[in-house]
Amino acid sequence: MADNGKLKLGLYWAASCGGCEIAIVELREKILDLDAAADILFWPCAMDFKYKDVEAMPDGHIDVCLFNGAIRSSENEEMAHLLRQKSQVLVAFGSCAHEGCIPGLGNLFDRQSIFDRVYLETPSTDNPDSIFPQTSYQMPEGEVHIPSFYNTVKTLGQVEDVDYFVPGCPPQAPQIWAVIGAILSGELPEKGSVVGASATKTVCDECKYDREEKRVTKFYRPHEIIAEDRCLFDQGIICSGPATRAGCEARCTSVGMPCRGCYGPGPNVVDQGAALLSAVASVVDADTEEEAARIVGDVLDPVGTFYRFGLPASMLHRKKLEGVG
Amino acid sequence: MSDNGNGFEPRIVGFLCNWCTYTAADTAGVSRMKQTANVDIIRVMCSGRVDPTFILKAFVEGADGVIVSGCHPPGDCHYSTGNFKTFRRMPMVEALLEQYGIEKGRFHWGWISGAEAPKWARLVNEFTEQVRDLGPLDWKRQLQSKED
Numbered sequence: 001m002a003d004n005g006k007l008k009l010g011l012y013w014a015a016s017c018g019g020c021e022i023a024i025v026e027l028r029e030k031i032l033d034l035d036a037a038a039d040i041l042f043w044p045c046a047m048d049f050k051y052k053d054v055e056a057m058p059d060g061h062i063d064v065c066l067f068n069g070a071i072r073s074s075e076n077e078e079m080a081h082l083l084r085q086k087s088q089v090l091v092a093f094g095s096c097a098h099e100g101c102i103p104g105l106g107n108l109f110d111r112q113s114i115f116d117r118v119y120l121e122t123p124s125t126d127n128p129d130s131i132f133p134q135t136s137y138q139m140p141e142g143e144v145h146i147p148s149f150y151n152t153v154k155t156l157g158q159v160e161d162v163d164y165f166v167p168g169c170p171p172q173a174p175q176i177w178a179v180i181g182a183i184l185s186g187e188l189p190e191k192g193s194v195v196g197a198s199a200t201k202t203v204c205d206e207c208k209y210d211r212e213e214k215r216v217t218k219f220y221r222p223h224e225i226i227a228e229d230r231c232l233f234d235q236g237i238i239c240s241g242p243a244t245r246a247g248c249e250a251r252c253t254s255v256g257m258p259c260r261g262c263y264g265p266g267p268n269v270v271d272q273g274a275a276l277l278s279a280v281a282s283v284v285d286a287d288t289e290e291e292a293a294r295i296v297g298d299v300l301d302p303v304g305t306f307y308r309f310g311l312p313a314s315m316l317h318r319k320k321l322e323g324v325g
Numbered sequence: 326m327s328d329n330g331n332g333f334e335p336r337i338v339g340f341l342c343n344w345c346t347y348t349a350a351d352t353a354g355v356s357r358m359k360q361t362a363n364v365d366i367i368r369v370m371c372s373g374r375v376d377p378t379f380i381l382k383a384f385v386e387g388a389d390g391v392i393v394s395g396c397h398p399p400g401d402c403h404y405s406t407g408n409f410k411t412f413r414r415m416p417m418v419e420a421l422l423e424q425y426g427i428e429k430g431r432f433h434w435g436w437i438s439g440a441e442a443p444k445w446a447r448l449v450n451e452f453t454e455q456v457r458d459l460g461p462l463d464w465k466r467q468l469q470s471k472e473d
């Protein structure tokens with residue numbers, strides 16, 4: 001705590017979309033309570049801070065650092081190490097830091113294939129000399145460096161010791177407030193816990209619909225069908241609810257969209273994708289191999305569907321890297 | 326173990342249902358049918374019990390290949406339709422593994438009844454050679470590979 005008795009808070013974003021930052025702002029008038037309770041020492045998204053400000057702090061100077069974003073580059077990893085060193089409590093905040101999230105789907109590719117796509121193949125790109133980013137470049141003024149881009153997106157917990165994990169893409173405001181409240185009151189759970197979510201329920205438990213485990217003969221993507229006001233899974237729309245930890249109050253299904261699984265694996269689920277795959281298979285209405293293969297053939301992108309928010313944290317982490325193994 | 330000269334002995338995990346394929350494997354062994362010694366068998370009560378997690382875990386923990394085998398559908402399953410679960414799940418597991426870059430030849434699923442011991446022995450021999458040709462998978466090294 002600072003001399004004024006306030007919590008010293010740091011917020012950082014690594015490989016993320018900025019949604020977690022918006023989620024903090026979504027605290028709305030409670031942001032004033034946050035300001036009353038905490039001094040923000042570092043928040044590059046919202047205020048002007050430099051990395052050297054953090055480097056100059058004594059170790060453990062920040063009470064709590066909410067770190068959002070995955071580890072996609074050497075810069076992200078350096079900041080993870082630096083903020084760990086400078087913070088008493090390091091929180092993996094949001095799905096990217098927790099599980100890799102959407103940036104983690106990059107693990108179906110590698111650096112070169114992503115660079116080829118971005119710097120050569122996209123229709124709007126004109127790069128006749130095939131120029132790719134270089135990590136160092138000689139300028140008249142001297143050598144300049146930029147961070148290196150990793151082959152593999154990692155979670156914060158895969159590169160640093162993390163105290164708590166807050167799931168969600170992004171974490172929902174009441175949950176964020178509950179976590180901040182717990183920190184302020186000093187009532188912190190066991191290190192390594194997932195906080196701001198349910199330990200015992202799935203999204204289905206919070207959903208306004210009751211799943212009847214109806215058999216389906218066709219799977220639909222959300223835009224291919226006008227859903228009725230009942231369980232989406234029962235209508236053949238793949239919903240991650242059964243494989244996903246509760247905590248968001250079933251935000252997506254409450255407005256007729258299937259759950260995509262952003263709160264991470266549900267209770268007793270080892271691998272969220274494998275669990276969702278099983279849930280999908282269990283409703284396939286087929287009594288022959290041919291019929292089953294035809295119906296599950298509707299699932300065009302199994303990894304992207306079943307591991308949309310958690311590929312880096314899943315059992316396999318990524319697609320096989322050529323030249324390794 | 327057999328060896329084709331490259332010194333690589335594949336490690337294969339076989340999830341076999343108690344009532345059909347495990348019985349076939351047992352008979353193949355008791356009858357001294359010639360088979361490679363590369364398959365570590367895990368007996369499950371039903372091929373429908375094989376959670377996809379088991380298959381992924383086998384690969385992550387070092388398997389170079391995985392076999393899932395149970396009773397012929399329809400009708401042979403001891404629990405009448407347990408193997409229906411298998412054929413509803415496995416095509417998606419196949420597609421998933423392919424997206425992960427795990428070659429098709431490293432995963433086999435199908436049916437072998439208790440009376441088909443020679444078919445089991447043949448599968449073991451052929452699958453071992455197929456995986457041997459693909460080389461080691463070594464997923465742990467994937468996970469540890471360092472960024473430059």
Ligand code: SF4
Pocket residue numbers: 203204205207208209210211230231232233234239240241242250253258259
């Ligand atoms: S719509 Fe989704 S979250 Fe709701 S009950 Fe059905 S499967 Fe569960």
Ligand code: SF4
Pocket residue numbers: 168169203240244245248249250251252253258259260261262263264
């Ligand atoms: S319903 Fe699913 S995808 Fe939507 S916010 Fe909740 S956990 Fe995330």
